[in-house]
Amino acid sequence: MTRPYLPLNALRAFEASARHLSFTRAADELNVTQAAVSHQVKLLEERLGTALFKRLPRGLMITAEGEALLPVMRDAFDRMADMLERLEGGKVRDILNVGAVGTFAVGWLLPRLARFQASHPQIEVRLSTHNNRVDMAIEGLDGAIRFGDGAWHGLEAQRLFAAPLSPLCAPRLAASLETPADLARHSLLRSYRENEWPHWFAAAGVSRPPARTHGVTFDSSLAMMEAAVQGAGVALAPPRMFARQLGSGEIVQPFEIHAALGSYWLTRLKSRPPGFAMQAFETWLFDEVRLAYGEAA
Known part of the structure; x- marks a missing residue:
């Protein structure tokens, strides 16, 4: 016809x-x-x-x-x-629109992304960051990396790895911390999730946590960590995402006690089958997770 x-x-x-x-x-x-x-x-x-x-x-x-x-x-x-x-330019390029929680993007993805680009030069990555609130359909994303329990309506979620939280602070502040109870003398920084510090104190065995469990509330762990670096208080954040600052000595982890409140997940719309670029990114991402942490992440 x-x-x-x-x-x-x-x-x-x-x-x-x-x-x-x-x-x-x-x-x-x-x-x-x-x-x-x-x-x-x-x-x-x-x-x-x-x-x-x-x-x-x-x-x-x-x-x-x-x-x-x-x-x-x-x-x-x-x-x-x-x-x-x-x-x-005469060559077919695939566009990959992917979103990521800002902490994950800066602390984990960006240091590794050059390897993906080197192995997939035909794929142009367009990365946008968010604070865990994202509408993939409206923003036209092929995939998004989020933190939580993996239960999001209309999304297929694949677990990347856990990101337990632990106190992180400037070295001079850490010098005054001998036990978890000593945190009561300091400003405790937190994200918008109000239950994080109570969970950590419970994991630390502190039956009576400080009555005032936070100082400034942040919508970004990156901003919260900058405040901690400047000595504004103790942040509760995933050490895995701040390996660079820990390695340089900008911040320290005074206690080897963690509170597990969620994992990072690779998500995509159930109604949108993954294209070639998204499939390639997904394969690479899980290879990087296994390289970093082994099978049990």
């Missing part, structure tokens, strides 16, 4: 006009005249046998038929733009 001819100029004129609800502004975007845009839309309406806009004295009103056509056109043009971008 012969496919119908697609009037691309008319479809582009419609899509731009629908976004702006104005032939004039659509013409400015497309670098043509207002009359040319109006003519192209008219040709499309005649071909479809239906009106896509109601012409008003000041602008346009999209019809129900136009509303139905618009998201299809937006998706089609976005996909064409993406493919043209991938073909730029």
